[in-house]
Amino acid sequence: MSWVTKTLKSTLGRKLIMALTGLFLILFLTGHLAGNIQLFFNDGGQAFNIYAKFMTSNPIVKLLSYLTYISVMGHVAYSIMLGQLNKAARPIGYAQSGASTNSTWASRNMGILGTVILVFLAGHMYSFWYQMHWGGIPTVMYGTEEYKDLYTVVQLAFQQTWMVALYVIAMGFLGFHLSHGFSSAFQSLGLNHVKYSPAIKAIGNLYCIVVPALFAAMPLYIYFTS
Numbered sequence: 001m002s003w004v005t006k007t008l009k010s011t012l013g014r015k016l017i018m019a020l021t022g023l024f025l026i027l028f029l030t031g032h033l034a035g036n037i038q039l040f041f042n043d044g045g046q047a048f049n050i051y052a053k054f055m056t057s058n059p060i061v062k063l064l065s066y067l068t069y070i071s072v073m074g075h076v077a078y079s080i081m082l083g084q085l086n087k088a089a090r091p092i093g094y095a096q097s098g099a100s101t102n103s104t105w106a107s108r109n110m111g112i113l114g115t116v117i118l119v120f121l122a123g124h125m126y127s128f129w130y131q132m133h134w135g136g137i138p139t140v141m142y143g144t145e146e147y148k149d150l151y152t153v154v155q156l157a158f159q160q161t162w163m164v165a166l167y168v169i170a171m172g173f174l175g176f177h178l179s180h181g182f183s184s185a186f187q188s189l190g191l192n193h194v195k196y197s198p199a200i201k202a203i204g205n206l207y208c209i210v211v212p213a214l215f216a217a218m219p220l221y222i223y224f225t226s
C-alpha cells in the first residue's frame, strides 16, 4: 500500500480531506453569497441574470464549479468513512456523562446537521441549478444579448411560504454546522496556535451567523417585497 493510500485510509488522512473540502466549500459559500447579493438590487434582475450567465459560461468558473461538486461529494463520503473508523475504534462509545460540558451541541451533531444540509442542497440544486442548465426557463434581452431569466425563477420560488420557511430553517442548520466546522477545519490542518486560534474562533463565530443570516434574508426579502 502506498503512503498516499495509507494516509487516505487513516483517521488523520480522512480528517484532512474533510478539512480541505470543508474549507473549499466555505470559500464557495462566500463567493455564492457575494453573487446572490445582487438579488437585493432594485434593477429588475439585470445584474443577477448577467452574473448567472457568466457563472455558467466562463471556463474558469466552470472548473471551480466542478471542484465544488467534487468537494461536496468528497466531504459527504469522507464523513461517512470517518464515522465508520471512529465506530470501529470505539464500538462501545464514550460514556455520555458531561458530554455537554466538554463539547458543543453542534460538534456532537455534525452528521445530522450535514445530512439536513445535503437534503436541502439536493432540493436547492433542482430548483435553481437544474432549471438554469436544463429547464425551459424564459429569456430576456439586455441590449442585443439574450439571457436566461433565472431572476424570475428565484422570485417565483420565494413567493411560496413553504419554500421561504424551508430556506430559513435550513440556514439555521447551516449556521450550526459552520459554528463547529469552521474552526475544526483549521484544527484538523494543524493550524492551531495560541496566537492565532482565538482569531480563527472569532472569525468562525462571526461567519456562522452572518453568512447564513444573509442567505436567509434573500427569500425573506423577496417574499415581503414582491
Ligand code: HEM
Pocket (backbone or CB within 6 Å): 029, 032, 036, 052, 055, 056, 064, 065, 066, 068, 117, 121, 124, 125, 128, 129, 130, 132, 133, 150, 154, 167, 174, 215, 216, 218, 219
Ligand atoms: C437563499 C439563498 C440562496 C440562493 C438565492 C441561491 C441561489 C442559487 C442559484 C440561482 C443557483 C443556480 C446558479 C447557476 O447554476 O449558476 C445556485 C446554485 C448552487 N447553490 Fe445556491 N443559493 C442560495 C443558498 C445556497 C446555499 C446555502 C448553498 C450551500 C449550502 C448553496 C449551494 C449551491 C450550489 C452547490 C450550487 C451549484 C453551483 C455551481 O453549479 O457552481 N446555495 N444557487
